[in-house]
Amino acid sequence: MTRIVFAGGKVFDGSGAAARPGDVVVEDGRVVDVGTGLDGDEVVDATGHTVLPGLFDCHTHFMFGDIDTVKALNTPFSLPFYQAIGRMRATLECGITSVRDALGSDLGVATAVRTGLVAGPRMQIAISMVSQTGGHGDEWMPCGVHGAVHHPGAPNGVGDGPEELRRIVRELVRAGADVIKIATSGGVLSPRSNPRLGQFRDEEVAMVVAEARAAGIFVMSHAQATDGIKVAARNGVRSVEHGVFLDEEAVELMLANGTWLVPTLTAPRAVLKQIADGMKVSDAIREKATSVAARHDESVRMAVQAGVKIAMGSDSGVGPHGDNLEELPLMVACGLTPAQALHAATRSAAELLGVDGELGTLEPGKKADLVLVQGDAEEMAARSGAELRAAVRGVWMDGKRVV
DSSP: OOOOEEEEEEEEEEESSSSSSEEEETTTEEEEEEESSSSSSEEEEOTEEEEEEEEEEEEEEETOOOOOHHHHHSSOOOHHHHHHHHHHHHHHHHTTTEEOOOOOOOOOHEEEEEETTSOOOOEOOOOOEEOOOOOOOBBBOOOOOOOOOOOOTTTBOOOSSSSHHHHHHHHHHHHHHEEEEEOOOOOSSSOOOOOBOSSSSHHHHHHHHHHHTTOOOOOOOOEOOOHHHHHHHHHHHSEEEEEOOHHHHHHHHHHHHTTTEOOOOOHHHHHHHHHHHTOOOOOHHHHHHHHHHHHHHHHHHHHHHHHHOOOOOOTTTTTOOGGGGGGHHHHHTTTTTHHHHHTTTHHHHHHHHHHHSSSSSSSTTOOOEEEEEESSSHHHHHHHHHHHHEEEEEEEEEEEEEO
């Protein structure tokens, strides 16, 4: 097999350490050596560049491109499946080679990528969000219609009580879910829920986690409210998404239970930008978006200072796909060093998704997912996600160039 050496640049290996001069050797789809003075049959000149592991985004939505409900209601049912192809390509062009699709993509979308029918990052899919009646995942509108169209690949996730939730989780597993997403608080975009109030009781969340564990998969939780964060952490949910209204007790619970935080700092900013650009929303959603944005950064700073595990997630789909890396400087502004922000998008994210045995770092034996960035990736991660994306000069998966 051809031995490829990425030579002469700096290597950010994903361990959390700062980048250092070095070479990376890839053979038969795997990293086989990292060091200095290495050789190969084919040389990729990395002089003046940073070589990184393929990046992760732990919170995406390929089936959505924005939050315009009126537009969504007037979009033909099958169109988003085709639009997802371009969104996945835009994600790859950021250097993101692995994602967790937090709602929307079904097994067909994932299979199209996994079989090479379309280009896209490695995917874990949640398919639908498990929600209580009237919760963040309940698409009932005040006029009485439902805004979501469920289909055979995307079961309805709305239910109440442990036994009904057991059935819903099993249906999602049957449909191909790699992760279960639950809403333990209200949210901004749902018509009748409150992001400051928790949802589901302990016995309900415990049932979801138990059924997911029986299927060998993790649970992620949309959790903005303080009580929603706490009920998720104390019942074994793997990651809290957003974490807007953290308090000291919630942080202590997350630390005690090893719960990750996926901050999605770009999400409220994307919502407010679309509203400012003229998108029509209800007064209630406008007020919720404003209140969430005002508190979000403060909570993430609290989590960072306490040492909560952080993984990068952009909530792309709420905002534009391709802007994913804007999450990195926002995390730096909340207290992470640039190296820690990139660690959140590499090894920490791989650990969260349970794939750190194969991905997330550049070390012998790992799959050869690599990104070549012109210049100093850490400096750009602190300054601008757009600048970092523009500096991507190549992306490889399994040792094969995909961008």
